[in-house]
Amino acid sequence: MDVADLSPAQARERFRAGERVPTAGWCRGWTQANLIAVPKRLRYELLLFAHRNPQACPVLDVGEPGAWSTRLFSGDLRTDLPGYRLYRDGRAAADLDEVVAEWRADLVPFLIGCSFTFERALLAAGVPVRHLETGRNVPMYVTDIPCESTGSLSGPLVVSMRPVPGDLVERAVEVSGRYPMVHGAPVHTGDPSAIGIRDLARPDYGDPVEVREGEVPLFWACGVTPQAAVLASGVEFAIGHLPGHMAIMDVRDECYQVT
Known part of the structure; x- marks a missing residue:
């Protein structure tokens, strides 16, 4: 099947099984998003940062502390993206296929709009x-x-x-x-x-x-901007998507179109 014709659930199943590719062109008509998950103590700081930089950081959804799904993403944020980047003390520490072991109970996931x-x-x-x-x-x-x-x-x-x-x-x-x-x-x-x-x-x-x-x-x-802020600000721990390897959400592109 052409990847453009996959549903979000079908795409997430393939990523969970190990497929590692950028997601441009996947799941025609379904919205893709950037992921950044930060410790709970930084959640309001990140919300304020997004509020002050709305074009770069348009927040589409936010999860509860420790949650690995959100209202608009019914999959598992720890496994259902095709690539992750782990940050420690303001540096990119590792690129990972999944982050089950790294996901912490205090992490708050943010889904940020994507130009795809x-x-x-x-x-x-x-x-x-x-x-x-x-x-x-x-x-x-x-x-x-x-x-x-x-x-x-x-x-x-x-x-x-x-x-x-x-x-x-x-x-x-x-x-x-x-x-x-x-x-x-x-x-x-x-x-x-x-x-x-x-x-x-x-x-x-x-x-x-x-x-x-x-x-x-x-x-x-670009929604990678929060990851650049994590780097520049020396944030002690965060998890993001591998740039271009997005979270495919359960919401249609037209929901974000204005006329």
């Missing part, structure tokens, strides 16, 4: 999506734009990039702008050096994609 949600709308509007065309992970970059900090959380904005033909830039901005809860319109178009990106061929996360003649790189705020 509007990619089908881009395609329907005639806007190409290069990483889908080439079967790669979306390229993501750490910028030199600081997020609005809180008492103990601070860090840089992370962005995802999609190259768009120059005559379709306005359409891409308009279409993605209809999805404000999953990052919305781009935060930057054009020159990557203007936001501190030195080399598009060397993303901080994900895979590089070709930017062809006549195309403009468009940059969207």
Whole structure:
């Protein structure tokens, strides 16, 4: 079966069984989300950080302390994503296939909006999506734009990039702008050096994609931003998804579209 035709439950079953791939293009029409789970003492701090940086950190759902499912994700957050990243004392300590042993009773899981949600709308509007065309992970970059900090959380904005033909830039901005809860319109178009990106061929996360003649790189705020804040802030323990390897939720993309 084409992975685009899978239900969220079917995809989660495959990930639980060991399939390890980026999820762009999976489960057509179903919303994907970034995962960040932090100790309970930081839950309100992270909520405040998200409130102050809503385009990068749109909160779609929050679980109870110790819970491994949420209202919008009926699977197991410890096993049903295709990859995880473990953080200890402000460093990426390990990339893991599952995190059953690492999941703590005080962890609070947050599901953050993902720009994969509007990619089908881009395609329907005639806007190409290069990483889908080439079967790669979306390229993501750490910028030199600081997020609005809180008492103990601070860090840089992370962005995802999609190259768009120059005559379709306005359409891409308009279409993605209809999805404000999953990052919305781009935060930057054009020159990557203007936001501190030195080399598009060397993303901080994900895979590089070709930017062809006549195309403009468009940059969207990215839900990996909370993981960058965990790193920058020296958080003692956290669990995130492996960038591009998302939580596939039990809610449809159109739920996050505004007209």
